[in-house]
Amino acid sequence: MTYVRYIDKTREYYLSEGYGTPYQWARFDDAPFTPLPRPLAECRVGLVTTSEMVIRRREHELAAIEKDPMRPSYALPIDTPIADLYSRKASYDRYATTLEDVGAYLPIAHLEQCVAEGRIAGVAPRFQVVQSQYSQRRTQSVDAPQILAQLREDRVDVAVLTAV
């Protein structure tokens, strides 16, 4: 069987639930492209994810973000012990799998191993969490520029993005 058609399935599902106007997924004819500026072994990697990570016992620090209907993006320290991280993402296939293993959607440990092996030069000191938005315009005009600015502050050369 070929891959799941989520766009079709979403449209059919919400129509069956009584929602009239199907969601319009972002679509572009072209896509930008930037070649690597230098060999990967000399590149510092930034990590961006939609996995809605939080730090155990420090959930209160994100309380304002969780309540904010604008669903702002935020950053967490990449040196947080993996055992202290977990995902609050609700929209994943909970019938088939779990989010119990951070390594299945956020490659912090493996990126650190790549640094140790010389495959990449380093990793940014924080990773970026972008939340699914009600507004594509807001993702483009608020979240994406904020993440770009922070990656630049962190002197990132390339970005790894994990869509959960």
Add this chain to the structure above:
Amino acid sequence: MSLVARHLEAHGIPTVVFGCARDIVEHCGVPRFLFTDFPLGNPMGRPFDRAMQRDILGLGLALLEQAKEPRTTVQTPYVWSDDSSWKDLVLTKAQPFLDDAAKEKWLEQKAAYKQLKTERGV
């Protein structure tokens, strides 16, 4: 996520997106996409399979180096299970995307967002 990748790339930061929803990412169009045909939630590999996760990251880093043009998709060789039954009921009434509590929270926040948008013009 695809929109963020496009923005970063357009401003000089090469990107690679790891994901499991091939149609959504390709519909938008990103520079480099490493696709694993797994249930939503595990774009870096099967839970607790360190070797697979490491390999998938490696494939994505290689894609960063090797892609020559935008909209380059590479599919990893991994399959979730011998049969594809996990795909059959995705996003149906039997297996809705959000559970009731998550759906309620989503709708509440959506309503609050719409109100703020009206009040502040954001």
